[in-house]
Amino acid sequence: MFVDNVEIQVRAGHGGSGLASFRREKFLPFGGPDGGDGGRGGDIYLAVDSGLNSLASFKHKSLFKAGNGGAGGKNRMHGTNAADLVIKAPVGTAAYVKEKGCELIVADLQKDGQKVLLARGGRGGKGNVHYATATRKAPTIFQPGEEGQQCDIILKMQLVIDVCIIGFTNSGKSALLSELSSARPEVADYQFTTKVPVLGVVDDGGNKMTWAELPALVKGSGRGKGLGNRFLHHAGRALVIVYLLDAGSADLKADFEELRNEIKGFDAVLAQKAAIIAVNKSDVVDDAGGCDYIKERLLDTGLPRVMVSALERQGLDELILEVHGLAVEARNMASSYTKPEVVFRPKPVDRRDA
Ligand SMILES: Nc1nc2c(ncn2[C@@H]2O[C@H](COP(=O)(O)OP(=O)(O)OP(=O)(O)O)[C@@H](O)[C@H]2O)c(=O)[nH]1
Ligand SMILES: [Mg+2]
Numbered sequence: 001m002f003v004d005n006v007e008i009q010v011r012a013g014h015g016g017s018g019l020a021s022f023r024r025e026k027f028l029p030f031g032g033p034d035g036g037d038g039g040r041g042g043d044i045y046l047a048v049d050s051g052l053n054s055l056a057s058f059k060h061k062s063l064f065k066a067g068n069g070g071a072g073g074k075n076r077m078h079g080t081n082a083a084d085l086v087i088k089a090p091v092g093t094a095a096y097v098k099e100k101g102c103e104l105i106v107a108d109l110q111k112d113g114q115k116v117l118l119a120r121g122g123r124g125g126k127g128n129v130h131y132a133t134a135t136r137k138a139p140t141i142f143q144p145g146e147e148g149q150q151c152d153i154i155l156k157m158q159l160v161i162d163v164c165i166i167g168f169t170n171s172g173k174s175a176l177l178s179e180l181s182s183a184r185p186e187v188a189d190y191q192f193t194t195k196v197p198v199l200g201v202v203d204d205g206g207n208k209m210t211w212a213e214l215p216a217l218v219k220g221s222g223r224g225k226g227l228g229n230r231f232l233h234h235a236g237r238a239l240v241i242v243y244l245l246d247a248g249s250a251d252l253k254a255d256f257e258e259l260r261n262e263i264k265g266f267d268a269v270l271a272q273k274a275a276i277i278a279v280n281k282s283d284v285v286d287d288a289g290g291c292d293y294i295k296e297r298l299l300d301t302g303l304p305r306v307m308v309s310a311l312e313r314q315g316l317d318e319l320i321l322e323v324h325g326l327a328v329e330a331r332n333m334a335s336s337y338t339k340p341e342v343v344f345r346p347k348p349v350d351r352r353d354a
Pocket of ligand 2: 003173174175185189193194
């Protein structure tokens, strides 16, 4: 199952209560206060697990609770600190909290090894040993443990990919990806065969890049037709977009414009990414002149154009070369601007007012 959007609830642990107690020993009538402090409640973190590639594991578990701190004991014994809870998510996951009707981003896991605090555990309360003064030698005061933070979190995952293939149904997206990589999506001549994004690694002999095909767009995807724009956000991190057209179509120019408009309507930034047009099924075009005519027809798109045939494995090397060239260029440009990491600092909560 491909899950890329889930809602979870996180509850950090409460701090353990401090203790009010007095030292009682034979021949020591006024032993004084000896109540220890409570232990810390467990924090909750969100961390990258590079073995995961969707949020499917959250489908059956949506409540995450860290343990509470132990209570303070006699003889100044400190309560046990609870263990932290680390929630694992795939790279490309962002976490949002809902506040006043808005979704505020609190974590954006962009690379392996990243770990971000989602909810802080409560501090343990102080035992009565802390309240003894010269005039108050037998304090019965102690602090209860602080409550742990709780919040509802929305996790959204965006695929971490280099190249994204976008096209209408039956243009051969799956056939192309399975010829280029070891991915084996179903290829069939009925419509909308592919219902979730499919990833494959394409090796050009020097560079390995992750390509993905998204389920087909239809005209009006923006208005929710077909699978709508449900998966288009996964193109957000791609370096290059491959517009895949079907050479057998009556009007390739119109097809391209429609695709482009769907993407623009979804996110204008997506439409400005490095892109290339691949016209698949070149084998159905009668002669080389036909291919030249198609390329000419798409000239004023301003994008590089490659004729390919997934069926007959034609033009694939040229396509890989062009796409990977664009991807390397885009990556070099992006590395001059690195997105700052989002750091979440939970606000301290004063429980005494509560
Ligand atoms: N002649 C020819 N047929 C092709 C080529 N590539 C794919 N096809 C055929 O086109 C049909 C659709 O191919 P798919 O790869 O399933 O297309 P898709 O874009 O993934 O389609 P959906 O997943 O349904 O959106 C299948 O019958 C393929 O055999 C090609 O290069 N030449
Ligand atoms: Mg498909």
